[in-house]
Amino acid sequence: MSSLAAVLRFTPPEAFLPFAEAERQKPPLSMQTFQRLREFIYQLSGLFIADTQRYFLKVRLLRRMEELRIATFEEYFAFITDATPQAAQERRALLDSIVVVETQFFRTPEHFFVLGRQILPELAPKRERIRLWSAGCATGEEAYTMAMVVHRDFLPLYPQVSVEILGTDLSSEAIARAQRGRYLPPSLRGMPEEYREYVRESFGEYEVIPEIRSLVRFELLNLVDEQALCGVEPVDVLFCRNVLLYLAPEVRRRVVEALVDRLLPGGYFIVGATETLSQMTERLRLVHFPQALAYWKPAKAS
């Protein structure tokens, strides 16, 4: 028996009473209000909240309600669906509180090696300017990793090419942290030694150095907002990794098509290691690089 199971088995039932009492005192989240809230969140962001995530949503929203001194979920729903500027601000805070922003530098490093060793050198002879986009960049590590690879592995060989990197996310809190460019040690756990020169330690945090920061720009952008997406200048390489899986299936397909619209012919689209774009679009071809997979937009595609 595991030690946790043993502790639970020999804990007298009355020991759990304070927790049960605390739970009873919290306002209830009825099935009806849960469904209205999740439909509203879905309309706002495309995020899919399963029936099994009712408790998760309750805990996250309770924190928001405590901060706003709102007593019931019904009142909270009325507040966020209002047309006031405060409601708009709270809708952003609500999304900040439920998105999963977990990421790190060099997450799935093979994608970055393929970027630096195959994709960029292939594009370089055809372009004076190359644009990269980390869509759903969370706190910015993915976009900064692109910049480190560009700076160390690509620009010394192709100094005539100018490179711009865009990082976007739905979460305003995540974007603010990305712009700050300071990270705690766990974010750097996968960073190969040779790229360590791109961060400087200061007071227990690691700050991305200015040469890398100057290659990257961060913006707030909701991928289900088609009008906002149309405003993104088309890119040569798009990383949208570990983002689509949080969206409802029917939204995923729409977002993928809109993203392919923002990809230049001859450009590459990379998704997370456990994700696929098959069955989502007919406009990309799967390419097997030695270290990782990528999707390519044929030069004559629309």
Ligand SMILES: C[S@@+](CC[C@H](N)C(=O)[O-])C[C@H]1O[C@@H](n2cnc3c(N)ncnc32)[C@H](O)[C@@H]1O
């Ligand atoms: C798990 S993180 C992935 C971060 C990074 N791409 C990586 O693979 O390490 C998922 C990110 O997707 C963002 N996201 C979810 N729905 C989004 C939407 N509709 N528009 C833009 N970003 C979204 C979340 O805010 C979160 O930061």
